[in-house]
Amino acid sequence: MTAIKGIVFDKDGTLYDFNATWGAWTLGLLTEEVGDDPARLAKLAEVMGYDVANRRFRKDSIVIASTASEVADAIMPYLPPQPKAELIARMNARAATAPQVEAAPLADYLDGLRGMGLKLGVATNDAEAPARAHLAASHVVDRFDFIAGYDSGFGGKPEAGQLIAFCEATGLAPEACVMVGDSTHDLHAGRAAGMRTVAVLTGLAEAPELAPHADVVLPSIAELPTWIVAQG
Template structure:
């Protein structure tokens, strides 16, 4: 039996995993910094740097604040770097910005077909993101896979934040699965460490976000170019394929 044959549920990160990070989030990061700087271009550049993004190239450092932080963590980082707001004020503003950004997001593949295929193969499916729950649901609605989701968890859903194990354990509670039956798929170490901390049976890294093979190797069982390669890796629940 292969290790993947024990897997009956797959829990996905959203940004950088289901969505192409650079195409979906670099423009949002620029707007986030502009808002947090109240339009001060010099300060906005400084805020982007503090968040881990090069203001000119758009490159985002793996596992940096903008790559892996939740709304409150990003707000805290922006305030610490000089944004003239309170953390509470920025958190509310950022949550609204992130929810609206679902309309501009770029999917890695046809997510409706992708989730339908995995669902018909018998997998229970969920999304766990450092974004807010409203943003996840808006994304699922926009790309047509909400009907295939057994579970949705954002940083504000009450399951804790990454890399804590709570979102994985919540998925298990919602589906009746044990952690060893769950594969966690993500683009940064917060996702993979969450899976490892929960005792997940498999951690799978993808390269459509901010991580690289080098940064993701230690915490992942597999490192794929993108989620479409899961189709070969996950032939079906209980499969004893090669």
Template structure:
């Protein structure tokens, strides 16, 4: 496996620890949509892949790997009657409410890590199933957005995971071939996106998937977290 000339990171579960970052938002948003009814909120969360006993979400589930449209489509028919229950209105609500209730929790010292990678002349990008707004709001506290040559969400015009469009966009932005790109993520959608574009998929264990699940998706390597990158490079 060749060393990368570019690395395209997933965000949630890769740059940010998934459960610490997202579970406060998942609970708050579900309860608001359920109009304060805890049973309905839990029904929404369970439909999205939440396990109440562990307060974690399943690998590949809508809450773990889906985008806002996936979640809105899933929840639309489960919500109590009320105004603004179109897919578009639910997506718009989620796009503001999720970032407002997140607790962005980095998996490591992100500025230091990205500095080390850039010192090796590795181009950096981030591609998330979150929205472009959610991407900006959740990474802004760490002052790293300027590090990325390419930063897109599901609504940025480069397609949705696991389609290859986000990888193709990164290649175009950096003038790099896909076979010299590593896509690093915590879900099978990230690995499948990499492979569909001709890139290398690298799995990390800071999200919702196990090493076995990531290997089954085709990951070429599994890392405990992206903090290991300087050592393996």
């Protein structure tokens, strides 16, 4: 088996714990959008798969793997009439300031992976600008050889464009790379690109849903280095 030389990470639910990061923050977002209108807030939360009372997303939420554009399409019917581009810009600006809860202490973690000689990338269905803002806030943006959002010109997951672009940017063959993510979109993209796939449980999906599409299911990215070493 080809030695692993590169890792592509999903962001939300993988590098960062999904509900710990977005649970409470999303209530503020929805409130700002609908104002003092409990009925509209409830409808918007229902469409997004968001539990207002517990400030958590359900595991069937559309936001798990959707792009900002896809989320905007879903919620626009329940908001005052407005250009879609303005809604997306507002969503991205707010998302860029959301405090991120790291799934593992990222600076030391990524330094360890780089010390193993690995090339690192991020492929997210978030927009590139807020993704870079989150990584910069964690002081790790410089640890990555490649960062792409759905709007970076390579498409979004479950298509393989971002992962193929990572291979082109690093000069690595897909079979020498691993896609790490918390959703079936991530895993499907990895398989489509010809990479090995690793699922983590720091998102909303559970192991039985992820396992058929992954080479291994891990509790979090913290266990990934041990698994890589075991691959030889």
